[in-house]
Amino acid sequence: MANKLNRRQLLHGMLLSGAAGGVAMAAAKYPSPIRNIYDLADAINYGLHDLLLSGQPLVREYDRANVAQIFPTSGVTSPRDERYQRMLANNFEDWTLKIEGLVDNPMELSLSELRAMNSQTQVTLHTCDEGWSAIGEWTGVPLWQLLQLVGVQPGAKYVIFHCMDTQGDGNLYYESIDLFAASHPQTILAYGLNGNPVPEPNGAPLRLRIETQIGYKHAKFVERVEVTDTLAHVGAGRGGWWEDIDNAVWYAGL
Amino acid sequence: MQDKRQGTSERKNYLRFPLPTRLLHWIAAGAILTLLWSGFWIFNLHPRLYWGDSGYFGAPAIAELAADTSSEETQMSLIIGDWSIDVTGIMGRVNRQPYVRIFNFPQDFEFGGTRALHFTAAWILVVCWIYYLRHLLNSGRLKNNWLPRRGELSLRNLATDFLNHLKLRRIRGEAAREYNVLQKISYLAVMFVLLPLILLTGLTMSNSVTTAWPILFDIFGGRQSARTLHFVCAFLILLFLLVHVIQLFIAGFINHGRAMITGRFEIVPEKE
Structure with a gap:
């Protein structure tokens, strides 16, 4: 009887220690300190979903006929920053995108330079954490292409998107994803929506499309892309504006 | 367990719920309440529901809490299909966003x-x-306690059980050892239909x-x-929870409540 019990207990013990090992690995991989059980659950989701997406599968694309003509918005729809409004009035002629950090050749690109690069158009479903979702046709430059151009240095782990819109608390919006998500074939910096330039409420002139993750990760009004090995030096160090002030989960695949 | 086989006229108690049942019951109860609470917020x-791939303010909803701000005081209504009811009393509005007011x-x-x-x-x-x-x-509870026995699913038995529920009848004596058939069906539905579906x-x-899995x-x-x-699904689970607690009072709050805490359940003799 003892033997029979032991075999079952052994199997259970092995499964349990495997799970515990997995959780420990996920916690070690998490970019910020684990403060509580919520962060631990976030780390577990991050680790598991990375396994799920390890082959970089593509998100489903939709028929162009289904796009939302007036694309819905969330968050800041018109930055109150004077600097932004001046650039908007000037059609972003003096706007540039900076790509810097742990890269071999930092770059600064104008909107026309970005438009002249290989572009990608995708009709995808945008989902907001509030609960709504809408289909849009997005055109832009694949992020992996830009990262290849600047040459990511060994040791780099994350990409931070610095935005131009000041939030209610006086801080600028920012978001971050890991290099793996940044390299997904459908992760693009988009300058076009439904065949037109991205309108102001949707993040003119350039916004992130990170199709494997939820709405607040899709930083709008982007002007600087920073390749880095840590998230600690921006804001409160949790990797995004919502993460800093609202305890939003950093891994936003769900 | 003391069973002197003197019929059912004597009160006796037995271990109704083993420790794993009790422990998991209360952890699940806490998790489910937390999920319902956070899901509500x-x-x-x-507060709009749609069918299909997309849905947003500006797209048609199959059910919604709508705000009408044309008059002095914002009027709130619950709209399901063509049917609409004024719910200004229980709904509120924060930052142009309608919400259910029940809790501030x-x-x-x-x-x-x-x-x-x-x-x-x-x-x-x-x-x-x-x-x-x-x-x-492992414990055999699924087979012994949850799955309906042969004949239990007969229309006659289902009807009797349904009437017992309607009459709010408290089951006494040895019959109280077993779950009734509607109880079995509802436990099976929550465990094997609603919870997997909601996940x-x-x-x-x-x-x-x-x-990964389109x-x-x-x-x-x-x-x-x-x-x-x-x-x-969340609404059905909430409904189950309410009926579950109401049934607890009908069946005997102290006896059944204690059974889920200490495990001991007392067989109360049937009235003569």
């Missing part, structure tokens, strides 16, 4: 934190579900999960259909 952020909108409400809570509680419930399934199978529809709202979209008819089904 998440729903509040966008907390000043320090963190939407991101509420989502984090929801996902954490979901993990606890998933682990609990797996252990409960293991316990049900899968929840996962269909996840961008990364649907990237078949979830095909099963549930799209992200918004999955969201609608998720809230329907």
